[in-house]
Structure formats: C-alpha cells, structure tokens
Amino acid sequence: EADIYQTPRYLVIGTGKKITLECSQTMGHDKMYWYQQDPGMELHLIHYSYGVNSTEKGDLSSESTVSRIRTEHFPLTLESARPSHTSQYLCASSEQGGLAGYEQFFGPGTRLTVL
Amino acid sequence: DQQVKQNSPSLSVQEGRISILNCDYTNSMFDYFLWYKKYPAEGPTFLISISSIKDKNEDGRFTVFLNKSAKHLSLHIVPSQPGDSAVYFCAASASIIQGAQKLVFGQGTRLTINP
Numbered sequence: 061e062a063d064i065y066q067t068p069r070y071l072v073i074g075t076g077k078k079i080t081l082e083c084s085q086t087m088g089h090d091k092m093y094w095y096q097q098d099p100g101m102e103l104h105l106i107h108y109s110y111g112v113n114s115t116e117k118g119d120l121s122s123e124s125t126v127s128r129i130r131t132e133h134f135p136l137t138l139e140s141a142r143p144s145h146t147s148q149y150l151c152a153s154s155e156q157g158g159l160a161g162y163e164q165f166f167g168p169g170t171r172l173t174v175l
Numbered sequence: 176d177q178q179v180k181q182n183s184p185s186l187s188v189q190e191g192r193i194s195i196l197n198c199d200y201t202n203s204m205f206d207y208f209l210w211y212k213k214y215p216a217e218g219p220t221f222l223i224s225i226s227s228i229k230d231k232n233e234d235g236r237f238t239v240f241l242n243k244s245a246k247h248l249s250l251h252i253v254p255s256q257p258g259d260s261a262v263y264f265c266a267a268s269a270s271i272i273q274g275a276q277k278l279v280f281g282q283g284t285r286l287t288i289n290p
Binding site (some may be wrong): 064066069091093095099100101102103104108118119150152154162163164165166167168169171 | 177179184207209211216217218219220221224264268276277278279280281283284
C-alpha cells in the first residue's frame with residue numbers, strides 16, 4: 061500500500077486567498093508530481109521534481125508554485141486563488157529509475173473549490 | 176493535441192462477463208503503458224502495465240494487450256466483479272532527462288459491473 065498523504069482533502073475558499081496544498085510521502089521516493097484533474101477529464105501534469113531543490117513545470121500551465129526542500133515533502137501554493145483554480149489536485153511519487161520508475165503512487169487528492 | 180485517448184466515456188458489463196477497455200495513442204515515442212483504477216474521492220491506483228517491447232501482460236483477472244502498429248492497447252478483466260466498478264485511466268510514458276518519467280493520461284472510462 062502506498063504511503064502518500066495529502067491535506068486538506070477538501071477546501072472551500074474565497075477568491076484572493078493564499079493556499080498551500082500539502083503532500084508528503086514516506087517511501088523515500090526521489091520523484092514527485094502534481095496533477096490537476098477536472099471532472100470527467102484526464103489528469104494533467106502541472107509540476108514535477110526529481111529530487112531535493114529541483115522543480116519543473118509540467119505540460120499544463122499553472123499559476124501555482126511548488127517547492128522541494130525535503131525529499132518527503134512537496135507542497136503546492138497558490139498565492140491568490142481564483143474560481144478558475146477550482147479542481148482536484150493529485151500528488152504522486154515514484155522511484156528513481158528502471159521500470160519501477162514508471163509506476164507512480166498517488167495520494168487521495170485535494171478537491172479545491174474557490175468561490 | 177491529445178496524445179492518449181479513451182473514446183468510451185462509460186461501459187456497462189454484467190457480472191461474470193469480460194470487460195474490455197480500450198485506449199489509443201498517437202506518440203510513437205511512448206515506451207511504457209499503464210492502467211490505473213480510480214474510485215470516487217480517492218487517488219488513482221496502479222493496476223497493470225506493459226512495456227513497448229511486449230504485446231501482452233497478464234496479472235490474475237487482468238490482461239493488457241498492446242498493438243504497436245495500431246497504437247492501441249486494451250485492458251481485459253475476466254471475470255468482471257462488482258468491485259471492479261470504477262473509472263479506469265490509460266497512461267503512457269515517455270522518458271525525459273534526469274529520469275523523471277512523465278505520464279500522459281487518457282480521459283478515463285467509467286466501468287459499471289451490473290449484478
């Protein structure tokens with residue numbers, strides 16, 4: 061069973077607020093990812109990291125930012141939330157290389173609603 | 176430009192029969208393919224995968240077939256059980272630098288197993 065955690069699970073917040081979505085994993089994985097998913101749609105990669113102090117933008121442009129100060133922690137921040145940010149945010153991690161590196165373990169997700 | 180497509184948004188199958196979920200891709204650089212299962216309010220869970228050098232991989236009731244010339248893969252579940260009711264995502268991977276293997280997801284197919 062994967063040990064990857066996300067908090068909060070649900071968040072309803074007003075426009076203009078700063079929010080941070082937490083993601084932690086206890087598997088010692090070097091690679092971590094953030095995806096955004098709207099209902100009935102595919103998951104879109106918005107950020108990824110291949111280790112401490114490394115972060116990269118994903119395929120889908122996002123106004124959010126991420127940081128990777130510790131291996132186990134990969135928080136996502138929105139400086140000023142807007143209704144267009146309403147979505148589900150999924151965090152994932154994977155091992156460093158080889159075939160095992162393809163399998164990503166997902167957290168339960170944070171469903172964000174911006175009013 | 177959607178590189179991974181699941182053209183059936185939903186599928187309904189009777190318990191005990193075979194469920195066949197389909198996925199098409201356009202990028203010939205993809206070298207690994209995965210199927211994920213997702214229940215409501217949970218993150219996706221890895222189900223089964225296949226390397227581009229193989230055409231079949233089997234794990235219990237689940238078999239994935241890959242047809243590289245047609246750029247098509249399918250997931251067979253037999254026999255189907257009520258607990259298989261979920262959304263199934265097809266994903267494909269193309270390695271990038273530093274070994275952070277990105278996944279490109281399809282839109283998902285909602286499978287319902289009827290008793």
